[in-house]
Amino acid sequence: MNYELTIKPEGRKLPIGKMLCLGKNYALHAKEMGGDVPSEPVIFTKPRTAFIPDGGTIQIPDISNELHHELELVVVIGRAMRNVSEEEGMEGVLGYAVGLDMTLRDVQSRAKKRGEPWAVAKGFDTSAPISDVVLRESVPDPSNLRMSLLVNGELRQQGETNDMIFNIPFTISYLSRIFTLEPGDCIFTGTPEGVAQVVSGDRLVAEIEGVGRLEVAVT
Numbered sequence: 082m083n084y085e086l087t088i089k090p091e092g093r094k095l096p097i098g099k100m101l102c103l104g105k106n107y108a109l110h111a112k113e114m115g116g117d118v119p120s121e122p123v124i125f126t127k128p129r130t131a132f133i134p135d136g137g138t139i140q141i142p143d144i145s146n147e148l149h150h151e152l153e154l155v156v157v158i159g160r161a162m163r164n165v166s167e168e169e170g171m172e173g174v175l176g177y178a179v180g181l182d183m184t185l186r187d188v189q190s191r192a193k194k195r196g197e198p199w200a201v202a203k204g205f206d207t208s209a210p211i212s213d214v215v216l217r218e219s220v221p222d223p224s225n226l227r228m229s230l231l232v233n234g235e236l237r238q239q240g241e242t243n244d245m246i247f248n249i250p251f252t253i254s255y256l257s258r259i260f261t262l263e264p265g266d267c268i269f270t271g272t273p274e275g276v277a278q279v280v281s282g283d284r285l286v287a288e289i290e291g292v293g294r295l296e297v298a299v300t
């Protein structure tokens with residue numbers, strides 16, 4: 082397995098770095114999870130081994146009976162950054178991609194109840210499908226994109242990136258004060274409402290207007 086992002090249009094490869102993810106970054110999703118809208122970003126990570134590319138297959142680990150999809154815009158970092166302003170942070174973006182933050186909801190619910198980390202629920206192998214990356218220059222306004230997810234042809238999630246609670250410039254600047262950002266790092270920006278279960282045999286097609294398309298299977 083090569084843990085490499087494909088950059089469009091040339092098809093250049095870039096090794097994927099760490100994945101930093103926002104939880105509850107859309108109000109209606111925070112509500113459907115039975116929680117409040119956060120006043121500070123909720124951050125978790127996925128290891129680079131969680132990555133699969135477009136056309137890949139998500140494998141449900143045998144410790145779970147409840148795999149959920151979360152459709153998300155992914156911001157791909159292009160240069161090393163630490164303690165950057167919102168403006169500098171946006172200049173350090175390489176591009177954008179369509180991502181799925183696959184989540185073992187039963188494992189996560191148990192962890193939440195016990196006050197334990199989400200590492201297993203969020204970071205298992207194949208939990209991070211990411212499409213090819215389009216360059217920043219071809220996405221003039223990432224804060225105004227329509228996104229959708231179909232499962233077996235049926236619409237499951239639909240949203241707009243302008244509904245994010247913490248926007249992209251703020252998020253990059255905020256994260257850079259905690260984590261050194263490096264080329265190939267991926268920021269998952271949270272999911273709109275409509276998360277639900279997928280099972281073996283399902284086909285997921287995620288699309289973000291002006292960014293791309295991601296198709297994966299579940300087994």
Ligand code: MG
Nearest residue numbers: 151182271272
């Ligand atoms: Mg998520």
